Amino acid sequence: MSLIELIAGVEDHEKTLTVFNADKETIATLREQFHDRNLSVFGEHTPSGKPEAFAVLADGDEFVTAAAIETILDSNADIDPTAEPQTTDPAFDGDAYRPILDHLDETMFTSYDIDQMVAASREIEDRAWRIGKGSIHSGFQKLSIIAEQMDIYEQLAGKSGLDVHAYAAPDADVPDHDTDLTIHVERSDEIERTWFVAYDGAGIDVNKCALLAEERESRAFYGFWTYDPSTVDWIIDHLESTYGLIESR
Known part of the structure; x- marks a missing residue:
């Protein structure tokens, strides 16, 4: 496999994030938050409307992880992988990649x-x-x-x-x-x-x-x-x- 084939493989391997019981504004925020990731974001509602807003990450038909919406929004706050280098760089802070982000390696x-x-x-x-x-x-x-x-x-x-x-x-x-x-x-x-x-x-x-x-x-x-x-x-x-x-x- 070449470097170019590796890029194509990552490009073809898209994950999905299904957001349950959230309002349209929250879904739009998550779409914007993950716009540069190889990820599609969808909105759904459970029949009972419970539990309150949460998201499920899937790789094809395979369940990967789930998390509360607030946790996802908090964990990705202020992360900018293209920002100018800093002495303490949040884009390289491993603690920030939880619990959805640590499953979005590429x-x-x-x-x-x-x-x-x-x-x-x-x-x-x-x-x-x-x-x-x-x-x-x-x-x-x-x-x-x-x-x-x-x-x-x-x-x-x-x-x-x-x-x-x-x-x-x-x-x-x-x-x-x-x-x-x-x-x-x-x-x-x-x-x-x-x-x-x-x-x-x-x-x-x-x-x-x-x-x-x-x-x-x-x-x-x-x-x-x-x-x-x-x-x-x-x-x-x-x-x-x-x-x-x-x-x-």
């Missing part, structure tokens, strides 16, 4: 522009910087794009405990750098078409996160971010097993 988005992709990437880069250990793998599509991000990636590579890898197709010379940044130069369709940042969390599952997207239109990206450790592990394993080192200094 967050699908559509038609992100460059600014949105950069903001989402910065969240993962910031986490790797703050933890300062492990490995981070980033796909830039082209070498000329890496050159524009060298300041940030040299800072990351300057962390003694952090192993930093960048992937790109050759359209320019390999940028000069003085740190242990590893640059993989690859003539590969998936490297040219995808933008990704994957951090292994220094081997700790709750710290693992990744962003993976495909450029389907000119500078418009379709993909997902994930906090699911098995998905992050698969992305990194795929990169390490598929692409060898060509240029590292």
